[in-house]
Amino acid sequence: MKNYTTLADIDNLETIIREARGLKFENPDTKAGEGKTLGMLFFNPSLRTRLSTEKAAKLLGMHVMVMNADKDGWALEFEDGAVMNSDKAEHIKEAAAVLSQYCDIIAVRAFPGLKDKEKDESELVLNSFKKYASVPVVNLESATGHPLQALADAITIQEHNTAEKPKIVLSWAPHPKALPQSVANSFVEMVHRLDVDFVITNPEGYDLNPAVRKDIKVEHDQEKAFKDADFVYVKNWSSYEDYGQVLNVEKNWIVNQEKLKHTNNAKVMHCLPVRRNVVIADDVLDSENSIVIQQANNRTFAAQAVLKRLLESLD
Numbered sequence: 001m002k003n004y005t006t007l008a009d010i011d012n013l014e015t016i017i018r019e020a021r022g023l024k025f026e027n028p029d030t031k032a033g034e035g036k037t038l039g040m041l042f043f044n045p046s047l048r049t050r051l052s053t054e055k056a057a058k059l060l061g062m063h064v065m066v067m068n069a070d071k072d073g074w075a076l077e078f079e080d081g082a083v084m085n086s087d088k089a090e091h092i093k094e095a096a097a098v099l100s101q102y103c104d105i106i107a108v109r110a111f112p113g114l115k116d117k118e119k120d121e122s123e124l125v126l127n128s129f130k131k132y133a134s135v136p137v138v139n140l141e142s143a144t145g146h147p148l149q150a151l152a153d154a155i156t157i158q159e160h161n162t163a164e165k166p167k168i169v170l171s172w173a174p175h176p177k178a179l180p181q182s183v184a185n186s187f188v189e190m191v192h193r194l195d196v197d198f199v200i201t202n203p204e205g206y207d208l209n210p211a212v213r214k215d216i217k218v219e220h221d222q223e224k225a226f227k228d229a230d231f232v233y234v235k236n237w238s239s240y241e242d243y244g245q246v247l248n249v250e251k252n253w254i255v256n257q258e259k260l261k262h263t264n265n266a267k268v269m270h271c272l273p274v275r276r277n278v279v280i281a282d283d284v285l286d287s288e289n290s291i292v293i294q295q296a297n298n299r300t301f302a303a304q305a306v307l308k309r310l311l312e313s314l315d
């Protein structure tokens with residue numbers, strides 16, 4: 001593995017899940033990263049991604065440097081040929097080259113603007129780091145994807161699955177703000193690689209990018225979609241069709257115990273942070289159905305497996 005910017009960088013999902021679970025249960029404290037440095041740049045806030053990736057790197061023996069790039073760094077210019085006579089003080093060409101001397105792996109979080117679909121889909125920030133850095137680049141959640149989250153989700157599903165071919169439902173849920181489609185996109189890409197029965201449910205107007213969904217069925221009736229589900233993955237995303245907008249939705253799509261009655265006593269997942277009683281009700285989050293804490297725990301082992309592979313590629 002040369003970079004981890006999309007789930008497609010994983011050739012065999014089963015193998016890396018096995019490696020992550022090995023790091024979790026058998027050999028957490030390898031020294032694969034001794035003498036190596038991870039640099040993490042955050043252009044947006046984070047709790048889990050920041051701390052689980054730092055922990056993962058330290059379990060591998062790496063040094064870690066973290067920067068709130070949006071607040072503490074120079075404002076970066078990403079456009080080639082820009083005349084930098086305004087607010088941007090440093091070009092990505094110099095920034096990435098300098099960071100590549102300080103770090104053996106660079107990890108970046110950069111959310112979409114949600115105003116310009118084409119610009120967001122170009123993944124300008126992440127791809128510029130990939131283009132100008134001479135070391136591997138890791139996606140800590142970008143404009144269109146969150147592949148570290150998706151790997152943790154795959155580990156969590158495998159750990160909690162008891163069915164031969166489980167039914168997994170990805171359910172849109174309400175949120176007051178316009179959120180990226182990144183988590184949902186990577187989850188869909190990951191589930192494409194599992195042998196499961198998969199349904200996406202969301203209100204009209206919220207269908208995800210057809211290039212990501214491919215042949216996956218979208219059911220606009222949430223209760224119908226929940227029938228016999230073994231896993232319900234809850235997530236809000238803003239509209240892809242009416243790009244970046246929060247649309248009026250008549251019914252309340254919150255996930256609560258009343259709705260879980262339609263499922264096969266489903267395990268409920270969410271990447272967190274979650275707004276209680278808006279996205280998921282207390283009666284679910286505080287119940288045995290919720291596995292969100294176990295899911296967050298697996299972020300460490302997903303990151304550890306990815307960093308270990310990248311370190312091995314440095315040799």
Ligand code: CP
Pocket residue numbers: 045046047048049050141149271272273
């Ligand atoms: N799930 C996730 O990425 O959490 P943070 O935004 O807290 O990193």
